[in-house]
Amino acid sequence: MTAxxxxxxxxxxxALTRISHEILEANRGAADLVILGxxxxxxxxxxxxxxxxxSIEPGTIVPVGSLDVTMYRDDLLDQPTRASSATDVPVAIxxxxxxxxxxxxxxxxxxxxxxxAVTDLxxxxxxxxxxxxxxxxxxxxxxxxxxGKNLPTSHAERINVHLVETDGTDLIEIAGESE
Amino acid sequence: MSGLLFAGATLPDGxxxxxxxxxxxxxxxxxxxxxxxxxxxxxxxxxxxPGLVDLHTHLREPGFEAxxxxxxxxxxxxxxxxxxxxxxxNTSPVADxxxxxxxxxxxxxxxxxxxxxxxxxxxxxxxxxxxxxLGSMATSRARVRVFSDDGKCVHDPLLMRRALEYVSxxxxxxxxxxxxxxxxxxxxxxxxxxxxxxxLTGWPAVAExxxxxxxxxxxxxxxxxxxxxxxxTAGSVEIVRSAKAKGIKVTAExxxxxxxxxxxxxxxxxxxxxxxxxxxxxxxVMALRQALADGTIDIVATDHAPHPSEHKECEWNDAAFGMVxxxxxxxxxxxxxxxxxxxxxxxxxxxxSHQPAVIGGVDDAAGVLAEGRIADLVFIDATSRxxxxxxxxxxxxxxSPYLGMELPGRVVHTxxxxxxxxxxxxxxxxxxxxxxxxxxxxxxxxxxTEVTDG
Amino acid sequence: xxxxxxxADLARDEAIGxxxxxxxxxxxxxxxxxxxxxxxxxxxxxxxxxxxxxxRISFEVAExxxxxxxINFAAKGSSVSKGESLKDTAQTLTxxxxxxxxxxHGASGAAYQLANRGWIDVPxxxxxxxxxxxxxxxxxxxxxxxxxxxxxxxxGKGLDGLRVTIVGDIAHSRxxxxxxxxxxxxxxEVTMVAPPTLLPHARESFxxxxxxxxxxxxxxxxxxxxxxxxxxxxMHHAFFPSEREFSQLWGLTAERxxxxxxxxxxxxxxxxxxxxxxxxxxxDSPQSTVIEQVANGVFVRMAVLYSVLTGSEA
Numbered sequence: 001m002t003a004x005x006x007x008x009x010x011x012x013x014x015a016l017t018r019i020s021h022e023i024l025e026a027n028r029g030a031a032d033l034v035i036l037g038x039x040x041x042x043x044x045x046x047x048x049x050x051x052x053x054x055s056i057e058p059g060t061i062v063p064v065g066s067l068d069v070t071m072y073r074d075d076l077l078d079q080p081t082r083a084s085s086a087t088d089v090p091v092a093i094x095x096x097x098x099x100x101x102x103x104x105x106x107x108x109x110x111x112x113x114x115x116x117a118v119t120d121l122x123x124x125x126x127x128x129x130x131x132x133x134x135x136x137x138x139x140x141x142x143x144x145x146x147x148g149k150n151l152p153t154s155h156a157e158r159i160n161v162h163l164v165e166t167d168g169t170d171l172i173e174i175a176g177e178s179e
Numbered sequence: 180m181s182g183l184l185f186a187g188a189t190l191p192d193g194x195x196x197x198x199x200x201x202x203x204x205x206x207x208x209x210x211x212x213x214x215x216x217x218x219x220x221x222x223x224x225x226x227x228x229p230g231l232v233d234l235h236t237h238l239r240e241p242g243f244e245a246x247x248x249x250x251x252x253x254x255x256x257x258x259x260x261x262x263x264x265x266x267x268x269n270t271s272p273v274a275d276x277x278x279x280x281x282x283x284x285x286x287x288x289x290x291x292x293x294x295x296x297x298x299x300x301x302x303x304x305x306x307x308x309x310x311x312x313l314g315s316m317a318t319s320r321a322r323v324r325v326f327s328d329d330g331k332c333v334h335d336p337l338l339m340r341r342a343l344e345y346v347s348x349x350x351x352x353x354x355x356x357x358x359x360x361x362x363x364x365x366x367x368x369x370x371x372x373x374x375x376x377x378x379l380t381g382w383p384a385v386a387e388x389x390x391x392x393x394x395x396x397x398x399x400x401x402x403x404x405x406x407x408x409x410x411x412t413a414g415s416v417e418i419v420r421s422a423k424a425k426g427i428k429v430t431a432e433x434x435x436x437x438x439x440x441x442x443x444x445x446x447x448x449x450x451x452x453x454x455x456x457x458x459x460x461x462x463x464v465m466a467l468r469q470a471l472a473d474g475t476i477d478i479v480a481t482d483h484a485p486h487p488s489e490h491k492e493c494e495w496n497d498a499a500f501g502m503v504x505x506x507x508x509x510x511x512x513x514x515x516x517x518x519x520x521x522x523x524x525x526x527x528x529x530x531x532s533h534q535p536a537v538i539g540g541v542d543d544a545a546g547v548l549a550e551g552r553i554a555d556l557v558f559i560d561a562t563s564r565x566x567x568x569x570x571x572x573x574x575x576x577x578x579s580p581y582l583g584m585e586l587p588g589r590v591v592h593t594x595x596x597x598x599x600x601x602x603x604x605x606x607x608x609x610x611x612x613x614x615x616x617x618x619x620x621x622x623x624x625x626x627x628t629e630v631t632d633g
Numbered sequence: 634x635x636x637x638x639x640x641a642d643l644a645r646d647e648a649i650g651x652x653x654x655x656x657x658x659x660x661x662x663x664x665x666x667x668x669x670x671x672x673x674x675x676x677x678x679x680x681x682x683x684x685x686x687x688x689r690i691s692f693e694v695a696e697x698x699x700x701x702x703x704i705n706f707a708a709k710g711s712s713v714s715k716g717e718s719l720k721d722t723a724q725t726l727t728x729x730x731x732x733x734x735x736x737x738h739g740a741s742g743a744a745y746q747l748a749n750r751g752w753i754d755v756p757x758x759x760x761x762x763x764x765x766x767x768x769x770x771x772x773x774x775x776x777x778x779x780x781x782x783x784x785x786x787x788x789g790k791g792l793d794g795l796r797v798t799i800v801g802d803i804a805h806s807r808x809x810x811x812x813x814x815x816x817x818x819x820x821x822e823v824t825m826v827a828p829p830t831l832l833p834h835a836r837e838s839f840x841x842x843x844x845x846x847x848x849x850x851x852x853x854x855x856x857x858x859x860x861x862x863x864x865x866x867x868m869h870h871a872f873f874p875s876e877r878e879f880s881q882l883w884g885l886t887a888e889r890x891x892x893x894x895x896x897x898x899x900x901x902x903x904x905x906x907x908x909x910x911x912x913x914x915x916x917d918s919p920q921s922t923v924i925e926q927v928a929n930g931v932f933v934r935m936a937v938l939y940s941v942l943t944g945s946e947a
Contacts (some may be wrong), residue, residue, distance in 0.1 A: 068657060071669035071699075071939075081634070081944030083650060084657040086788070120666045372838035376641075378741035378765030378810060381834055447749065448742030492750070493718050494740035496763065 002175070003160065007149060009170035012132065015148030016045065019130050020052040022146050023099055030060040032096045032125070036067040038114055039085035042102040044165040045132060049101060065089040067100070067121075072113035093122040099146075103161040105131040108142035133172060135159055181216050182206065183597070187223035188558065191524040191548070198227065200554040203597035203619050208550055222558050225591055228528045229548040230262025230555030232535035233505065234325065234354070234432060235408060235480035238264070238295070240286060241279070242271025247485040247575045249283060250609065252505070253292035255483065255574030257600035257607075259505040260557035260590040263536065263545045264293050264483075268300040269330040275300035275311035277319035284321040290609075291616030292600045294555075296541055299323040301342045301353060305331045310342060317349040324540035327354035329408055330455075332390055334360050339394060343403035350540060352430075354406040355394055357415070358456065362386035367496060369442040369457040377445060379495060382457045384412040391415050395422035395429050406538055407431040409482050411456040413466035420475045430538050432480040433467050435504055435511035440464075440580060450491045450498030451580045454484070464515075471530060472521040478534045481508045485576030503579050506572050510586040513561060518587060524561075554597040563589040573606050634940045636748040636757045640768045640815035645791060648818055652776050653788050654936035655929070661698065662932070669935075672701035672942055675732040680723070681760070682708040682738040687903060688760050688770075691927070692735050695934035701942075704731065719743060720752045727753040733942050734758070741765035756941035764805045770902055771811035773933040775819055777922045778857050780929070781898055793820030798850050800826045800883060801861030801910055802872075803843070804833045808861060808902050813841050826850050828883065830872040847883050857898040860885050860911045880909050890915040898922050 007015070027033055030053055037046030043066040050064040070076075070084040100114050111129060118127055130146035135153045149172075153159065157176030162169050182201030190196050190208075197212040198205060233256065239247035247255075249266070256264050266283050268274035274283060280297035287295020299316035303309050305328045316323040326346055333339045333355060342353050363386045368374050370381020391407055395418060398405035410416060410431050419431045436454060441461050444452040452458060470476040484501025491498050504511075512531065516522040522530070528548070536546025545555055566585050569577045593601035598615035600607055634647065643651075661667050677696045681689050689705065696703045706726065723734065733756040736744050741763030748757040761767040779787045782795065797816055803809045803825045816823050823841040825832065836843040844850050851858065863879060873879045880886065885899065890912060893899075899911075899921045907913050916923060 070657075071671040073671075076671055076943040079944065081940055084654050084939075086657055087660045116670065120668070121664065370834050372835035375833040375835045375838060376810075378763050378807060380764075383834075448745050449750075489718060492720055494738070494746065495742050496740040 003173040005171060005173045006151060007172035012148070012170045012172065015132060016048050017052055019146040019148060020049050020056060023049070023128070023130065024053060024056060026128070026145070027097055030057050030062050033062050033099065034089075034091060034093050034096045034124070035062055035064045035099045035101060036089065036118070037064070038100065038102040038110060039066055039068055041161055041163050041166060044163050045103060046101040049099075049130065063091045067114055067117055069110060069113035069117050072116045074109060074113070087117070089121055093118070093124045096124050097126050097128065098124040099128045099130055101130045103132050104159050105129070105134045105144050105147075106137055108138045108140035111142050112140050132161065133159055181218065182214060183594070184212060184214050184217040184219045185222045185227070185556075185558070186219055187221060188225060188227040191226070191228060191528045193524070198556070200556070200594065200597050202622060203554055205548070205550055205552055205554045220592070222592070224560065224562075225558040226524060226561050227548065228260070228524065228557050228559070229532040229546055230557055230593070230595060231260045231509065231531045232263040232539065232541070232546050233261050233481050233483065233508070234265045234478060234535040234539050235329070235434075236264040236266055236483045236505065237269065237485065237501070238266045238283070239485060240270065241282065245487050249286035249295060250290045250292070251573070251575040252483070252485070253287065253290045253295060254606050255503065255505040255572070256293040257593045257595070258571070258573035258590065259507065260509050260559065260593050261505055262293050262555035262557070262593065262595040262600075263296060263541060264505070265296045265298050265325055265539055267329050268298050268327060269305055273300050273304050274298065275303050275305070277312065277315045277321070280316050280321035280323055281319050288616070288620070289613065291595070291612040293595060294541070294545065296539060297321045297323055298325045298327050298329075298354070301326045301328045301333050302338060307331060307333060307335055307338065310338065310345065313342070313345055313351070314349070317346075317351060324349070324351045325354050325406070325538075326351055327356065327408065329354065329356040332356050332358040332360060334390065336393060336397070340397050340401060343397055343401045343405065347401075347403045352404040352406045352538065354408050355390065356408050357387045357390035357394065359386040359389050362389070366457075368445050368453065369459050371442060371460060373442045373445055377448070379445065382455075384414050384459065384463075387412055387456055388414040388418060391418045395419070395427050398429055399425065399427045402428070404428045404430070409434050409437065409456055409480070410467060410470070410476055411437050411459050411463060413463045416466045416470040416475055420470070423475065430477040431475070432478045433471055433476045434482045435479060435508045435515070436502060436580060437467055438464060438471070438479075438515035439511050444580065445495075448495045450493065450495050451502060451578055451582075453495060453498050453500055454502050455500035468515055468519065468521055471516060472526070478530050478538065479508065479512055480535065481505050483574075485574055486578050487576060488578070491578050501578070503572060503574055503576055505574065507567065507579060507581050507586065509559065509590060510588045511581070513588040514586065517561075554594055556592075556594040557590060558592040560589045560591050561587065563587070565589060637768050637937050637941060638744050638748055638757065638759045639766045640771050640811045640818070643815065643818060645818050648772070648775070648815060649789060649791060651772060651933070651936050651940060652779060654939065655772070655776050655932040656788055658698075658932040658935040658939075659929070662928070668698055668700055670700045671939055672696070672699040675942055676702040676704060676730060677733045677735060677938065678704040678706055678726050678731045679760075680706050680726065680734050680736045682736070682743070683761070685737050685761065687927070688737060691930045692760060692934050694931050695938055698931065699935055699938060701938070719747065720750070723747055723753050727755055731755060733938070735760050737761045739763055758937055758941060761807055763807070765807055766811045767807040768811045768815070769930065769934050769937055770808050771815040772937065773926055773930040774812055774859065774900060774902070775815055776929045776933050777900065777926050778898065780925070781922060782856065791819040792816060795821045795857070796824070796853070796855040797821050797857045797859065798824045798826060798855040799859045799861065800847060800885070802831045802863055802867060803827045803861070804831045805864070805867070806861050812859070813839050817841065824850050824855070826883065828873055831867070848889070851889060851893060854894045855897060857900055858885065858893065859900040859902075862902065862904065862906060863910045876909055884909060885911045885915050887912045887914045890918070893920070895920065900926060902926065
C-alpha cells in the first residue's frame with residue numbers, strides 16, 4: 001500500500017481560489033448565493049470558498065452552512081450504521097443559488113442524496129456543485145460545475161483528502177496498490 | 180422365576196460385590212456369587228445405590244395430563260434412578276379424599292415403573308380453610324402418611340396446629356410449603372439485587388423463614404412431626420438447625436436445583452428458571468449444601484414440576500412456577516455434593532433413598548440395600564459426563580433448567596422389585612414393565628398394596 | 634445497535650452517539666417539510682400490550698418522520714385478549730414482513746424475550762416493560778438535561794458533574810431504573826428519593842444514592858429534579874398512608890419549589906398528578922422541561938429507530 005501526494009497545500013489554495021472566481025463569474029456576483037458544504041470536509045471547504053469570495057468582493061457576506069445527507073443515502077441498510085452530522089442552513093434557500101461543496105466526487109450518490117436534502121429544505125433558483133477532486137467512475141448522471149482537479153483513478157485506489165481543520169495539514173494523496 | 184446376578188458392583192461404601200436378585204428381593208450380597216439359571220449382568224465400574232425415593236413429585240394426574248401422567252412421571256423417575264415417588268396432592272380434583280388418593284395409587288400400580296405413594300392434601304381443595312379427610316386417606320388403600328398443601332402454604336396458624344395434632348394419630352407428618360402469602364403477593368423471584376435490577380416482584384427469604392419459625396414452635400408445642408419442603412434460604416437452615424438442637428421433631432428437604440442454581444439465572448427472563456420457592460443467592464446455596472452435609476437438612480427431594488412449553492415460553496410474570504427434576508436429580512446432587520467433597524455415596528444413599536423412605540413411612544419397603552430386602556436398585560456410572568438434551572428427559576415435559584449443561588453421572592440400570600425399568604440407559608417399554616409388575620404382584624399376593632392397618 | 638432493551642447495555646460512547654444523532658434529528662422539527670427518507674420502505678409495528686397513548690404517538694411520529702410505514706397493534710380487543718401468546722403474536726406480525734418491533738408490555742422482560750428467545754429475527758425497541766426499563770424515556774431525559782445545560786454546544790458531551798435527583802415511586806418505576814443506568818453512564822451523580830417502602834430492594838446494587846429525606850436532598854441544590862408519577866393504587870397496598878401525606882413529604886410543593894435554585898430544572902415524564910407529586914407552580918415554571926421532554930422524545934426515538942434499523946452488521 002503506497003500513497004502519493006497529488007495536491008499540496010498551495011495547489012489546494014489555488015484550486016479553491018479559481019473555483020471562487022468561477023462561482024462569482026457564473027453568478028455575476030455574490031447576490032443570492034448560499035454555499036452549503038456536505039459534512040465533514042465539504043463544510044470546511046464551503047467556509048474557505050465563502051472567505052475567498054468575501055476577499056475578492058469586499059463587503060459581501062455569503063451565507064455558508066452544512067447540509068447533512070446521511071438520511072437521504074441509498075445505502076443505509078447495506079453499510080454499518082452511518083453516524084449523521086449536523087445540518088445548519090442559516091438562511092431560507094428559496095429563490096437563491098445554492099452551491100453544494102464536497103471534497104471528492106466519485107459515484108455521484110452523495111450528490112444525489114444532497115439534491116434530495118436541498119429539495120426538502122426549499123426551492124432554490126438553481127443548484128450548483130463544486131468539488132475539490134473529481135475522480136471519475138460516476139454511477140449517476142451527475143457532473144460538477146466547478147472542479148478543483150480531475151484525478152483519474154482506479155476503483156482499487158483511494159483518495160485521501162487532508163484539511164488543516166480536520167487533519168492538521170492540507171494535502172491530497174492517492175493510496176492503493178501500486179502497479 | 181429366574182433371577183438376576185449383578186456382577187462386580189461398587190457398593191455405596193466402595194466395596195466391590197455381586198448382588199443376586201430373585202423373586203423381587205435381594206437374595207445375596209457377596210463376592211463371587213454363582214447362581215444357576217440366573218442372567219448375569221456385568222456391572223463392573225458401576226455404583227449401586229438403593230433405589231432412590233422422592234418425597235416430593237408432581238405427577239399431575241388427575242387433571243393436568245398435558246403436563247405429566249402417572250405413567251410418564253414414573254418413567255421419568257425410572258430414568259433418574261427412582262423406584263418410589265410420593266405424588267403431591269395438587270391435582271384436579273385435589274387429592275383431599277380417599278377416592279383420589281386410591282385412584283393415584285392404582286395408576287401407579289398399573290404403571291409399574293415406580294412405587295407411587297400418594298400424598299394427601301391438608302385442607303379441602305388446598306383452600307386453606309378446612310381440614311381434608313385426613314383420617315380416611317390414612318386408612319384408605321393408599322395408606323397416606325404424608326400430608327401437604329404443597330404449592331400453597333398452610334398459612335392459617337390454627338389450621339396448621341390442628342393438622343399437626345391430628346395426623347399424629349396415625350403417625351403422619353405434615354409437609355409444609357413454607358410461604359407467607361401476604362409477603363409474597365405477586366412474587367416472581369428471589370427478592371434481592373437481581374430482582375431489583377430486572378424489575379420482577381421479589382419473594383423475600385423472610386416469607387419462608389417466618390412460616391418455618393412458626394411451624395417449628397407449633398410442632399414443639401403439639402409434640403408433632405413437621406416436615407419442611409424445599410428449604411431455600413440460609414435463614415431457614417438456621418431455624419431448622421436450632422429446632423433440631425432443641426429436640427423438636429422436624430425434618431427438612433432441599434431440592435437439587437436449590438443446591439446448584441442462583442437467582443442470577445433469571446437475568447435472561449428464561450422462565451425455565453422460574454420456580455417456587457425461587458432460586459436464591461450463592462450464600463444460600465452454600466448454606467444449603469453445608470446443611471445437607473451435616474444432617475440439618477435430612478433429604479433431597481426433586482419437586483419435579485412438569486409444565487407444557489406454552490406455560491414456559493411466555494412472559495416471566497405469566498409463566499408457571501416449577502421445573503422437572505427426576506431425571507437429573509442424581510447428577511445435580513453428585514455435582515453439588517459429591518464432587519465438592521461434602522457427601523460420599525453412603526451419604527447420597529442416605530439423603531436420596533433411606534431417609535426419604537423413613538420420613539414418608541415406607542422404610543419397610545424401600546430405601547435399604549440389604550439381603551432380604553426388596554430389590555429396588557439403581558446402577559450408575561459416576562464417571563460419565565454428558566450434555567443434557569431433551570432426549571434425556573423421559574417425562575412428558577421438558578422444562579429443565581439444565582438443558583445444554585454438562586452434567587456428571589449417568590443412570591445405567593434402574594431395577595424395581597427385581598425387574599428392570601431402565602436398562603443400559605433405555606427405559607424399558609411399558610408393556611414389559613406392566614407384565615413384570617403383574618408377575619411380581621401375583622407371586623407376592625397383595626404385598627405392599629393392601630391395607631394392613633387395623 | 635441491534636436492539637434497544639435496557640440503558641444498562643449502552644456504553645458511554647453509544648449513548649452520546651444517540652444523543653448527538655437526536656440533535657441532528659431535531660433540526661428537522663422547525664422545517665416546513667419534516668420528513669427524512671431514511672427508513673423509506675421499512676415497516677415498523679408498535680406492539681402495545683399496555684395502554685400508553687403518549688408513548689405510542691411519540692414513536693409513531695418518530696417513525697413517520699423517518700418515512701417508515703407504521704402498524705399500530707393494541708392488545709386490547711385483539712387476539713391477545715383471546716389468549717394468544719406473546720410469541721405467537723410477534724411471529725404472526727413478523728411473518729407479514731415487519732422490519733422492527735417497538736414493544737410496550739406490562740411484564741418485565743417482555744422486550745428482552747422478544748429480542749433474544751429466537752422467536753423473531755428483527756430489531757426490538759423497548760418502549761417500557763413492566764417495572765423494568767423504559768430506555769427511550771431515559772434518553773429523552775438525558776437529552777433534555779444536556780440541551781438545557783449545554784445548549785447548542787451539546788454535541789459530544791455527557792452529563793459529567795451534573796447532579797440529578799429523582800423523586801417518587803422508585804421501586805416500581807421503569808423510568809427511574811433506566812435513568813439510574815443511563816445518567817450515571819453519562820457522568821451524572823444521581824440521587825433517588827422515596828419513602829423506604831418505595832425504594833428498591835438491594836439499594837447498594839444501583840449506582841445511585843438512595844435517600845428518604847427530600848428536603849435534605851433539595852437543600853444540596855441539584856441541577857435537575859425529576860418527579861415521577863405516583864400510582865394512587867400503591868396507597869392501598871400500604872406503600873404510603875395517604876395522598877396528602879405523600880404530597881407533604883415527597884411532593885414538589887409550591888413551598889419546596891420556592892426554595893429551589895432558579896437554575897434547577899424541574900422534570901416529569903408525564904402524565905402529571907398536579908397537586909400530588911408536583912405543584913402547578915413548578916410544572917408551569919420556566920424551569921420546567923415537561924413540554925420539551927415530550928418534543929425531545931420524538932427526536933430521541935428517531936435516533937434510536939435509525940440506529941437499530943440501519944446498518945448491515947448483526
